[in-house]
Amino acid sequence: MTDQAYNFAYLDEQTKRMIRRAILKGLAIPGYQVPFASREMPMPYGWGTGGVQVSAAVLTPDDTFKVIDQGADDTTNAVSIRSFFERTAGVETTTKTSEASVIQTRHRIPEEPLTEEQILVYQVPIPEPLRFLEPRESETRKMHSLEEYGLVHVKLYEDISRHGHIATSYAYPVKVEARYVMDPSPIPKFDNPKLGDMAAIQLFGAGREQRIYALPPYTQVVSLDFEDHPFEASKADHPCGLCNATESYLDEVIIDDQGGRMFVCSDTDYCAARQAAGHKGKDAA
């Protein structure tokens, strides 16, 4: 039952039109950050206000909506955003990746490959990949317009000179269609190879920073690297403790104060489906 005190999907129609125009320009210029007039949402900045606004602008009552937070369907953030749209848009919700038509995500791409019928909405904290290298927006705008991305490579080079390898492990910068350098949001670099050539539409919303950007399906996305230090999608070198998966991204969980730890899939739906199919890891009860 939709909460009748609000317009469909919470936002008023003028706001949705403004967001929709930004989404279309974002899709037309893949990787470019479109400014938009982000609204105050009934949740604090940093809790996915950008993703929520993008979701509100694209949801229809026929959609099935899934929200993940670091891969998990059952965290506070994911549960509250899911119930927000249950109340304001009356959409069906699910935790199963394959059943969802719109998936809002914080910092992960689901393990299960997405299809052409799906839309992936990212919550983005800092959309500007150059922000920590150059704090002035006027300058980073100019750098993007001139394709002046040398500074990003210097940052990766400094990683190598200090650590012997590229130590950036999340929010790893990518180049889209050989033009714009883009922040893929703080997904682990393990997920970077999934950004390119994806069948689903990918939309990125940064509420506090007031930016929307997008990747159409089958867009070329390349993680920045060097010939002698090629990009490597890394993960913890263990099988999942619960479902024994070796291909999925793992979280490290401290389980006692004796140094005990276990590694589990960060994608809870993927892990639960594998366990239901009979896969069992060494830490499974």
Add this chain to the structure above:
Amino acid sequence: MQAETLSGGFADPALQSTHAFRSVMEAMARPGTVQDISGAAPPAPLSKAAGCVLLTLCDADTPVYLAGDADCDAVRSWLAFHTGAPLAGPSHCAFAVGPWEDLMPLSAYPIGTPEYPDRSATLIVDCPALTASGAVLRGPGIKSQAALSLPEIGAFQNNRALFPLGLDFILTCDDRVAALPRSTEVS
């Protein structure tokens, strides 16, 4: 005021515009696909699809340029009543609507600035026919290649050469919509 002016809008704006937007977004994200779109009944000569796109995307913040036959009293008052969008010339518009020949020359429209390439016009081209055949498309949103019936090819190639600046096109015909963003290579 004529009855035609007051009718033909979305009966349920929130739901119909979100469905219409999804069609437009799918079209823009996947150039070469033709999507169904419905809900609006604008006065002639606008197609139903063009009317839907205007109702979905235009409001007081978006100056609209009515090209050629589309610039008639019926369309002017319909647009004003349902969207409140101000009318403008091609050089100051956010959206332009009309048949391809009347929208010319493309050099008249804003193509954005190097810092803000999104500040460019979107052209809603009312076409006599719209099918997924004809000119070959390649680029973002297209797996290997796609096809779309385009009014011509050279103009879109010139537009692609401006990337990341340039115009974006929404093609409409009856109750169908397709799109050609500036990122698409046409041959």
